[in-house]
Amino acid sequence: MTDHGKSADPVEKTLGRARILILDDEPIVCKRLKPAFQKAGYEVETFTDSAHALARVEETRFDIVITDLKMEGVDGMRFLSRVKELSPETGVVVITGFATLDTAKESFRKGAFDFVAKPFKLADILDTVRRIEDKQRLDAELRVGKG
Amino acid sequence: MGKLFSKPGTDRPKRPASVAMRSLFHNFRLILEHNNDALELMAGLERALGGEYIFDRAFLETSVRDLGLLVQRVAYRLNNLTGDRYVELFDRYQALRNLLEDILSGGPDPVNLPPVLPFTDIGWETEQAVGAEVACLAELKYRFSLPVQDGFAVTAAGVRQLLAQKTCPPELKESLQREAVALRRRCGRACPLAVAVHRIDAAGGACGPQALSRQLEDLPQVIRIALERHIARAGGEAAVPLAVSVREAPEPVLCGLVRTLDHTEFQRDALSIRVCQPGTAGAKNCAEPGETTAVERHLVRRSYPFRPMRSEILPKPSRFNHPDGGQPLSLLKNGLLRGTALLSTKTLGALAEACMAVERVLNAPQELGWLLTPRGRLLLTSTRPLARTEEAPEELDELLAGAVVLAHGGNVAQAGVGAGRVVHVHPGDDPEDFPLGAVAVAHAAAPRLSPVLRRASALVTEVGTTVGHLATIAREYRVPALFGLQGALALLPADSDVTVDATADAQGGTVYRGVLEPLLRLRAFGPELDPGDPEYALLRRILRLIQPLNLLDPEAPDFTPAGCRSFHDLIHFAHEKAVEELAEIHARQPELHGADARRLVLDVPMDIRVLDIGEGVAEDADHEIVIGQLTCAPLQAFLAGLCRKDAWRTDAAPLSAGDVLGGLRKTFELLNDSTGAASQNLAIVAKGYMNLSLRLGYHFSVVDAHLSDNPNQNSIYFRFVGGLADEHRRERRAKLIRIILEGLGFQVVVNQDLVVGKFKVADRPDMEAVLMRLGELTAFTRQLDTDLASDQAVANQASVFLGLGEQAVSARPGSVQQAPGLGEEGGRQ
Structure with a gap:
């Protein structure tokens, strides 16, 4: 299920704003994260159903993905893997209420940028997303330099 | 958490002490540690309610499970300490744990609510019994003191009872009549009553009355008809849980x-x-x-x-x-x-x-x-949310980029956005004079600001923490609150218009110049936790069984395991009983008599014995200890005040015959105290902990203090009771102590002549200053109630002690001056 209310057409980054996809099967997490990121100037789409979210990342590219781990259907680890396959440069943040060292290690092995245990502060996840942006900016500059 | 004590295994070689004594202290230490851990978890849950964290259901389940384990361990350790004297605590723990599990599993409200509830007893947490609309109106009326229709509700269980039979069950009828009479007593004898039916599962909607009742005798029948009509209109869906509200409905002009x-x-x-x-x-x-x-x-x-x-x-x-x-x-x-x-x-x-x-x-x-x-008289009769905006206002980015930031920083105690005209709040201001909807700016987040929170659209203070009493109140009233914003009074001038952005999405909050409407609109869809969110109601219902401290008075008859109604009660009870066990160790466990208690040599006429339970006394100390050999920081600070010569009076206090007779009863009780506790002043000490039981004159006081470099773990509990004087003077003495403690930043509860004060979350210098003042207060009040012949005398003595009245101070040469740092009132509870 999606609550983003956007058209299905692939759209590129608008007005220089980074695009974020948030996937968590608990609606309260999406409901609270969405306005916080919007206020910070991001384009946000939220999903509570991993199958719908997967369909969305198949058709368009997001700069940043924030995903829960433990979900019905496609779990967060599979979702993370697929996102990185489709778009290696997308920064993925894993959020989970069942944090263990093993899941953290596996997340990083699959290419997650950061692993955040719930509960977390809004300011902390915003900070994580900004660090992803910094890294992406740096990577882009390096690419230009090499080119 | 930081360690107040060294680990048992790493203790320095002590003076000879029995294995039983070590076990006793080990249990006591663990009770304190589990107690602190449990309080931290409880504070985390409460902060979640204030919007500080993004959390999910797993967090609630994990928190309840972890908290339950800690409470269970506290009960276990107390029974170890006391020889299984409080086994009943396990039963209470299990009963509360079962209730919490029921709530988390989404079952019906496990609390056995009566079929008819007045609005005074309804809140978000009873939403499952009365529906969101009724819970909302009752909250607005009684928690927020807003001009909403008064009333009562028939719960879902009550409606089921009513519909199950052709006539109203006598007990239900009696309850309805009783609440209707009480309602009319509050709103006028002839006032018609409006009856409205509410679906429990409805997210919200207009609460329009379906019927009017003018005769109380007809009320059950009117309610039945309204219910039957509602069910008929809904196509006979009697299975949907329903509740009924009965509200005052005066004829409007x-x-x-x-x-x-x-x-x-x-x-x-x-x-x-x-x-x-x-x-x-x-x-x-x-x-x-x-x-x-x-x-x-x-x-x-x-x-x-x-x-x-x-x-x-x-x-x-x-x-x-x-x-x-x-x-x-x-x-x-x-x-x-x-x-x-x-x-x-x-x-x-x-x-x-x-x-x-x-x-x-x-x-x-x-x-x-x-x-x-x-x-x-203005009355709000219904409220329903307007359609929510799903997107941030388009102009928000641009607006925030161009907005003038007046101040930035502090800590968010309650998330949200508030705007309005700045009103500075100073000590002594009447909170009732605070204009409804203005932005309050004050120096300290003191408990006395609580009434202002009912009226303010936002609160900003220069000093204070998010785990203090006022933060709890801000969350209760859902007022955006920023504490610890340095220089707020100067940066936010009185009468200027500002917007306080405390949306918890940054490290600290921001205050903008002017009223930024788009930002205000953000709160309609902001990241805060809404009362309408299921997680909010769930958290409130959980907290109802976890957080309230109902057992305030250790002398009260219900201060028993059976009287514990929350996890907080359980750990508080265990803490009190553990302290009591050690304080009365000589009577209760005579085989340990005097095992480690050593005499403290003082320059004032007091005999204090010191029981070291972990690095509270220097290794080279012998049977008699001098102050210099104490390494217990809280006791050092307390003694610095207690031993001030000018705090001790040597002149005879004026006593009346009534004073003596009134005090005799207590004197005899104390003399006949079989525990022997009254005969000795005992300080149980560790490096960062002190539990001091004192008899001074005819007063009995307990000071329990934790002191470390972590403000969140610092606390002082002060209890004061007794006194040789008539009842009125003892009550005045209680009043005096209350005034003084409140002046020092304590949250105080007075029950006759028992005074209990709590002071939490302060940094080390503040804690030391307050402990020193408690030492002075102990000496100051030694025979003070015999001086308190009038309320004016109470005010004078309070002024003398707090150093507020220069004339009063000079009138009593032996008085003491206010210690530095005591204006800091932040976050005490």
Whole structure:
């Protein structure tokens, strides 16, 4: 299920704003994260159903993905893997209420940028997303330099 | 958490002590540690309620499970300590744990609620029994003191009882009559009562009355008819849980609708008010937003002082008699004419204030029904959320980029956005004078500001923490609150308009110049936790069984395991009993008599024995200890005050025959104390901990203090009771101690002559200063109640001690001066 209310057409980054996809099967997490990121100037789409979210990342590219781990259907680890396959440069943040060292290690092995245990502060996840942006900016500059 | 004590295995070689003694202290230490850990978890849950964290259901489940384990361990350790004297604690723990599990599993409200509940007993946490609409109205009325219809509710269980039989069950009928009589006592004998049916599962909606009851005898029948009609209209869906509200319904002289956010008719955000007279052509359509005839309309600003922006007023004859008794050309006190508007400017402002307070509480723009009684009483009759905006205002980015930041920083105690005119709050200001809807700015987050939170749209303080008492109140009232914003009083001048952004999405909050409407609108869909969110209600229901501390008085008859109604009660009970066990160790466990207690040599006439349970005394100390050999920081600070010579009076205190007779009873009780506890002053000490039981004159006091470099783990518990004086003087003494403790920043509860004060979350210098003052206070009050012949004497002595009245201070040469740092009142509970 999606609550983003956007058209299905692939759209590129608008007005220089980074695009974020948030996937968590608990609606309260999406409901609270969405306005916080919007206020910070991001384009946000939220999903509570991993199958719908997967369909969305198949058709368009997001700069940043924030995903829960433990979900019905496609779990967060599979979702993370697929996102990185489709778009290696997308920064993925894993959020989970069942944090263990093993899941953290596996997340990083699959290419997650950061692993955040719930509960977390809004300011902390915003900070994580900004660090992803910094890294992406740096990577882009390096690419230009090499080119 | 930081360690107050060294680990048992790493203790330095001690003086000879039995294995039993070590085990005793080990249990005591663990009780304290589990107690602190449990309090931290509870604080985390409470902060989650304030919007500080993004959490999910797993967090709630994990927190309850972890907290339960800690409480269980506390109960286990207390029974180890006391030889299984409190086995019943396990039963209470298990009962509470079962209730919490039921709530988490989504079952029906496990608390056995009566079938009829007055609004006073209804809150968000009883939503499952009465429905969201009723819970909302009751909360607004009794928690937030807003002008909402008073009433009571028939719970879902009550409705089931009523519908199960053809006639109302006698017990239910009796409950209905009792609550109806009580309601009429509050709102007027002849006041009609409106009956409305509510679906428990409905997310919200207008609470329109379905029937009126004028005769109380008919009430059960009226309720039954309303229910049957509702069920018939819903296609006979009796399976849907229903509740009923019965509310006061006085005949109105004016009524109408308010929309707290209306930007359809004007370029700027505004609050719109529709006004009509019952019985006129427009009255029946007043509730229809599209209707424009025979209705007056006003647009007013959405922030204090709620200035009118535009009014549409119907023409009236110059001799028109307004409902408030005036005529259009009547001269008002301010020199202006009354005018032709149905609603006076004053009532218009009051209505806007109340409605914006509802929006703030419910975290979303609202449409509210209202009425005005012939006596000028304004009542809100319904509230429902307006359609929520899903996207951030488009202009927000641009607006925030161009906004002037007046201040930034502090810590968010309650997330949210509030705007309005700045009003500085100073000590001594009457909270009732605080204008509803203004932004409060104060130096310290002191408990005395609690009443201001009922009226403010936001609160900013220079000092204070997010785990203190005032933070709890801010969360309770859902007032955006920023604590610890340095220089706030200077940066936010009185009478300036500001917007406080405490949306918890940054490290600290921001205060902008002016009222930024788009930012205010953000709260309609912001990241805060809304009362309408299931997680909010779930958390509230969980906290109801976890957080409240009901067992305040250790001397009360219900201070028993069976009297524990929350996890907090359980750990508090265990803590008190553990302390008592050690304080009375000589009587209860005679085989340990004097095992480690050593005499403390002091320059003042007091005999204190010291029991070291972990690095509280220097290794080289012998049977007699001097102050220099103490390494217990809280006791050092306390003794610095206690041993001040000028705090001790040597002149004879004036005693009346009544004083002596009144004190004799207590004296005999104490002399006959079989525990022997009364015979000795005992300090149980560790490096960062002190539990001091003191008998001074005829007063008995306990000071329990944790002192470390982590402010969140620092606390002082102070208990004071007894005294050789008549009842009135003892009560005055209690009053004096209350005033002094509150002046020092304590949260205080007084029960007759028992005074219990709590002081939490302060940094080391503040803690040491307060402990020193408690030492002074102990000496100061040694025989003080015999001096307290009048209330004026109480005020004088309080001034003397707190150093507030220069004349009073000079009148008593032996008085002490206020210690530095005591103006810091932040975060005490």
